[in-house]
Amino acid sequence: MAKPRIEVLDKEEVLEIHERSLNIISRVGVKIEHEEALKLLYSIGANVDFSKRIAKIPEYIVREALKRTPSCVRLYHRDGKQYIELYGWNTYFVVGSAAYYYMDLRNEVRRPLSKDLADVAKVTDYLPNTHLMSTALVPADISEVLADRWRMYVVMKNCSKPIDTGAFTMEGVPDAAKLMAAVVGEENISKKPFMIFAVCSSPPLKWSALTTQNLMDCARYGIPAHIIPMPQTGGTAPATLAGAIVQANTEFLAGLVIAQFTKPGAPIVYSGSPTVFDQRFATSCTGYIEVSLISAATSQLAKFYGIPSGCYTMVSDAKIVDTQSSLETAFGAMISVLAGINMAIGSGMLLEENCISLIKLAIDDDIAGSALRFAKGIHVDIETVAERVIEEIGPGGLFLKHRHTRDWWRKEHFIPRLFDKRTTDMWRKGGSKDLNTAAREYIEKILKEHTPEPLPPDIEKTLSEVIKGIAKKYGIEKLPEV
Amino acid sequence: MVNLNKEDLLNRLKEATINGDSDEVARLSKKVIELGIDPLEAVEKALVKGVIELGDKWISGEVFISDIIAAADAMKAGLSILKSEIIKRGKSIKYLGRIVIGTVEGDIHDIGKSIVAALLEASGFEVIDLGIDVPPQKFIEAIRQYNPDVIGMSALMTTTMLKQRETIEAIKQAGLRDRVKIVVGGAPTTEEWAGEIGADGWAPDAISAVELVKRLLNIV
Numbered sequence: 001m002a003k004p005r006i007e008v009l010d011k012e013e014v015l016e017i018h019e020r021s022l023n024i025i026s027r028v029g030v031k032i033e034h035e036e037a038l039k040l041l042y043s044i045g046a047n048v049d050f051s052k053r054i055a056k057i058p059e060y061i062v063r064e065a066l067k068r069t070p071s072c073v074r075l076y077h078r079d080g081k082q083y084i085e086l087y088g089w090n091t092y093f094v095v096g097s098a099a100y101y102y103m104d105l106r107n108e109v110r111r112p113l114s115k116d117l118a119d120v121a122k123v124t125d126y127l128p129n130t131h132l133m134s135t136a137l138v139p140a141d142i143s144e145v146l147a148d149r150w151r152m153y154v155v156m157k158n159c160s161k162p163i164d165t166g167a168f169t170m171e172g173v174p175d176a177a178k179l180m181a182a183v184v185g186e187e188n189i190s191k192k193p194f195m196i197f198a199v200c201s202s203p204p205l206k207w208s209a210l211t212t213q214n215l216m217d218c219a220r221y222g223i224p225a226h227i228i229p230m231p232q233t234g235g236t237a238p239a240t241l242a243g244a245i246v247q248a249n250t251e252f253l254a255g256l257v258i259a260q261f262t263k264p265g266a267p268i269v270y271s272g273s274p275t276v277f278d279q280r281f282a283t284s285c286t287g288y289i290e291v292s293l294i295s296a297a298t299s300q301l302a303k304f305y306g307i308p309s310g311c312y313t314m315v316s317d318a319k320i321v322d323t324q325s326s327l328e329t330a331f332g333a334m335i336s337v338l339a340g341i342n343m344a345i346g347s348g349m350l351l352e353e354n355c356i357s358l359i360k361l362a363i364d365d366d367i368a369g370s371a372l373r374f375a376k377g378i379h380v381d382i383e384t385v386a387e388r389v390i391e392e393i394g395p396g397g398l399f400l401k402h403r404h405t406r407d408w409w410r411k412e413h414f415i416p417r418l419f420d421k422r423t424t425d426m427w428r429k430g431g432s433k434d435l436n437t438a439a440r441e442y443i444e445k446i447l448k449e450h451t452p453e454p455l456p457p458d459i460e461k462t463l464s465e466v467i468k469g470i471a472k473k474y475g476i477e478k479l480p481e482v
Numbered sequence: 483m484v485n486l487n488k489e490d491l492l493n494r495l496k497e498a499t500i501n502g503d504s505d506e507v508a509r510l511s512k513k514v515i516e517l518g519i520d521p522l523e524a525v526e527k528a529l530v531k532g533v534i535e536l537g538d539k540w541i542s543g544e545v546f547i548s549d550i551i552a553a554a555d556a557m558k559a560g561l562s563i564l565k566s567e568i569i570k571r572g573k574s575i576k577y578l579g580r581i582v583i584g585t586v587e588g589d590i591h592d593i594g595k596s597i598v599a600a601l602l603e604a605s606g607f608e609v610i611d612l613g614i615d616v617p618p619q620k621f622i623e624a625i626r627q628y629n630p631d632v633i634g635m636s637a638l639m640t641t642t643m644l645k646q647r648e649t650i651e652a653i654k655q656a657g658l659r660d661r662v663k664i665v666v667g668g669a670p671t672t673e674e675w676a677g678e679i680g681a682d683g684w685a686p687d688a689i690s691a692v693e694l695v696k697r698l699l700n701i702v
Binding site: 396398400401403405406409410423424425426429 | 500546547548549551552555590592593596597686687689690
C-alpha cells in the first residue's frame with residue numbers, strides 16, 4: 001500500500017548536509033556556555049578552547065553519539081498506561097509551548113492567568129487529534145522564578161495526555177523530576193516518562209548555559225528531550241535553506257553529543273523551529289512555506305540518523321485567527337504527515353510562537369485530523385474495491401441503502417468537528433455562523449462539559465505538597481487556585 | 483428465546499430496528515405473532531419508536547443518514563409481517579399522516595427523495611414511495627388509491643422540474659387538487675417556483691421537508 005510521502009532532499013543531498021555539518025562541528029566548533037559540558041567534551045577527545053568556550057568535536061565522537069541514540073521515544077499518558085511512540089512515520093500533534101500571551105474567547109490578547117492554562121489543558125485533554133499537551137502559557141499570576149514548574153503542575157492536574165515542556169531555570173529539570181515522581185513514582189520517571197523537555201540551541205552555533213544544563217539533566221534522569229535548533233534564514237542563519245539546515249544540524253549534533261556522553265542511550269528527539277527572517281519587516285516568521293521545506297528536511301535527516309523527529313509546523317504569523325492562520329497551519333500539518341515528522345508542534349499558536357488561542361487550537365484539531373487521514377492513504381482490498389457491491393447495486397442504483405455504506409463510510413472518512421458540511425439552509429438556520437464562532441462555541445461546550453480524569457486524591461495531595469515545597473524555596477507561600 | 487417475555491422481545495425488536503437489521507426484525511416480528519403479543523403495540527413501541535429515536539439522533543449528529551434508511555427499511559420489514567395481524571384484530575396503526583412521494587417523470591434521481599422519505603418515516607409518518615421517473619398519471623392513481631394527506635415531488639434537473647408543474651396541473655384536471663397538499667423540492671427548485679406552480683410548500687433539505695409537512699398538517 002503506497003502511503004503518501006514526500007522527500008525534499010535526495011540521498012546524496014542528505015549525505016552532503018551531514019558531511020558539511022561534520023566539517024563545521026570539527027573545524028569551526030560550537031560555543032557552549034557551560035563549564036561542565038566543556039569539560040565533558042574535552043574528556044572524550046574534543047578540541048576545547050576553554051577561554052572562548054568553543055568545542056570542536058571530531059567526527060568519530062559524533063558517530064559514537066549517533067550510535068548511542070535510541071530510535072524510538074515513548075511518551076506516556078499521566079496514568080502510565082497509554083503511550084505514544086515517536087518513531088518511524090507516526091505523526092502526533094502537539095500544542096505550542098511557552099506562549100507569553102493568551103488570546104481569550106473574546107479575542108482579546110492579554111497576559112494569561114493560571115486559570116487560562118488550566119482551560120487550555122482541559123480542552124486539549126478532550127480534542128481527539130491533538131495528542132500532546134504542552135505547558136502552553138506562561139501565567140502572569142505566578143512569580144517568574146517559579147513559572148516553569150508551576151506550569152507543569154497546572155497542566156498535570158488538568159490534562160491526562162503527555163506534556164511537552166521546558167525549563168526556564170537551572171533547577172527546572174530536577175524539580176520537574178520531583179513532580180513527575182509524585183505522579184508516576186520515582187522509578188518510572190525514565191521508564192514511563194509523561195513529559196518531554198524542549199531544549200533549544202542558540203543560533204548560530206551556540207548552546208546557552210541554561211539549555212545545556214537542562215539537556216544534561218534530562219539525560220541523567222532519562223527524561224526525553226527534543227533538541228530545537230532555530231535557524232532564522234538571513235538573520236542568525238544563512239539565507240539559503242540548505243545552509244540553514246546545515247547550521248541547524250550542526251547545533252543538533254553538538255547537543256546530541258553532550259546528551260549521549262552525559263548518559264548513553266538518552267532519549268532524544270531531533271526537533272526544530274526554523275523561521276524565515278523577513279528582510280522587509282525584521283520579523284521572525286514561522287508560517288513561510290520555506291519553513292515547511294526546512295522542517296521536512298529535518299525529518300529526513302532524523303530518519304537518516306534513525307532518531308525521532310519534531311518540528312514547529314502548526315504555527316502561523318497571523319495576528320488573529322483568520323484565513324492566514326488556518327492556511328499556514330494546514331500547510332504545516334500536511335507537510336508534517338507527509339514528511340513523517342513525529343511531533344508536529346505548535347497547535348493553537350499565533351504571533352511568532354508567542355500567543356495561544358483556544359479558537360485556533362480547536363480549528364487546528366480539525367486540520368490535524370484531516371492531515372492524518374490523508375496520510376493514511378487509500379485502503380485497497382477486496383472489500384474496499386467493492387466490485388461485489390457495485391455489481392449488486394448496478395447502473396442507476398443507490399449505495400446509500402447498502403450495508404457496505406453503513407459499514408465503511410465512517411471508517412473511510414475523517415469527520416471534522418468544525419468544518420461546515422451542512423446544506424446552506426441548515427447553516428442559515430443554525431445562525432449562519434462562521435468557523436471562528438463555531439470554534440468558540442465548541443470550546444465553551446468542552447469547558448462546560450468535559451472533566452479530565454482527575455488525579456487520584458493521594459497523588460494529587462503529594463503533587464500539591466511537592467509544588468508547595470518548590471515554591472517555598474523562593475519564599476512563595478500563596479499559589480493561585482487551579 | 484424460550485423465556486423471552488414481552489418487554490424483552492419488544493426491546494430487542496426496537497434494538498434490531500435501530501441497528502437496521504431487517505432479518506432480525508422480521509424474525510422477531512414473527513415471534514411477536516407467535517407469542518400472541520399485541521402487534522400494534524409492537525409496531526408503536528418498537529418499530530416506530532426505534533426509527534423516531536434514530537431520527538432524533540441524526541438531527542443531533544450522532545448517527546448517519548444511511549443508518550436511518552436502514553432502520554426505516556427494517557421497520558418496513560417488520561410492518562409487512564405485523565400488518566395483517568393488526569388488521570385481523572380490527573385495529574390500525576396511528577401515523578402522523580400519510581405521504582405519497584416520488585421523483586417526477588424523466589428524472590431518475592433517487593437519493594434526495596429517499597432521504598426525505600426515510601426522515602418522514604423516522605418522524606412517524608406513513609410513506610408510500612412511488613420511486614423514480616413517476617408520470618403524472620401514477621401520482622393521480624396514488625391519490626385515489628391511498629388518499630394521502632400530502633404528495634411530495636422531487637426533481638433534480640432544471641429540465642425535469644417543469645414536470646412538477648405538469649403533475650400539479652394533471653392533479654387539478656383530475657379534480658383531486660383540494661384532496662391533498664402538494665410539496666416540491668430538489669436542487670433547482672426554489673420557494674418562488676413552488677408558488678408559481680401552485681404547490682402548497684417547498685423545502686430546501688430533508689429536515690426542512692419534515693418541518694414543512696408537519697406545518698401543513700398542523701402537527702406541533
